[in-house]
Amino acid sequence: QxxxxxxxxGSVQTGGSLRLSCAASGLTFTSYAMGWFRxxxxxxREFVAVIRWNGAxxxxxxxxxxxxxxxxxxxxxxxxxxxxxxxxxxxxVYYCAAVPTYTSVLNPSQVDYWGQxxxxxxxx
Numbered sequence: 051q052x053x054x055x056x057x058x059x060g061s062v063q064t065g066g067s068l069r070l071s072c073a074a075s076g077l078t079f080t081s082y083a084m085g086w087f088r089x090x091x092x093x094x095r096e097f098v099a100v101i102r103w104n105g106a107x108x109x110x111x112x113x114x115x116x117x118x119x120x121x122x123x124x125x126x127x128x129x130x131x132x133x134x135x136x137x138x139x140x141x142x143v144y145y146c147a148a149v150p151t152y153t154s155v156l157n158p159s160q161v162d163y164w165g166q167x168x169x170x171x172x173x174x
Contacts (some may be wrong), residue, residue, distance in 0.1 A: 052076040052163045054146045059168030062136055066172070070131040072146030072165055080104070082162070083152035084122055084129040088142035088170075095145070095158050099131060102152040109154040113139070136172045143167040 058070040070086070085100040099110045099120040108120050119132040129146060146165035149156060 052148075054148060054163055054165035056144065056146050056165045056168040059144060059170045061171040061173065063173050064137060066136050067132070067134045068136065068170060070133065070144055070146075070168060070170075072129045072131075074127045074129070074146075074148065077148060077163065079127040080124050082148040082150060084120075085147045085149055085156045085161070086120060086129075086131045087145045087147055087156070087158065087161075088140075089145070089167075090142040093142075097156045098144070100149075100152065100154070100156050101129065107152060111155075133170070136170075138172045138174045141170060141172050143169050 053075045054072055056072045080103050083102050086098040087095050088098050089095040097111055101108045101120045101122050105122050117135045122129040145167045147161040148163040149160045
C-alpha cells in the first residue's frame with residue numbers, strides 16, 4: 051500500500067520559514083518525479099514545485115520562485131519543500147504528490163498518489 055506522509059506544517063509570521071517533509075513508502079521512489087501542490091480555502095489545488103526522480107531538474111510556480119526549494123533524498127524516500135520569506139498568500143494545505151513522469155508544471159490529473167496534506171498558515 052502506497053503512503054505519502056507529510057509533516058512540518060504549522061503557523062509562522064510573515065517572513066518566516068518552514069520545511070515540509072514527505073516520506074514515501076510502498077512504491078519505488080526513484081520511479082517517480084515528486085511534486086508539491088497547495089490548496090487554499092475556496093480555491094483550486096495548484097502546482098507549487100516539482101523535482102525529477104534524480105533531483106537533476108526542478109521547477110516552481112512563479113510566485114514561489116526564489117523563496118521555495120524542493121529537494122529529495124532517495125536513500126530516505128523523502129521529498130522536502132523548504133519555504134522561506136513566507137507570505138500570507140502562501141497559507142494553504144500543502145500536498146505531496148508522486149507522478150510517473152517529470153514535467154515542468156504539474157496538473158493534478160497527472161498525480162498517481164497524494165499525501166494527506168499539511169496545513170501552513172502565515173500570519174500578517
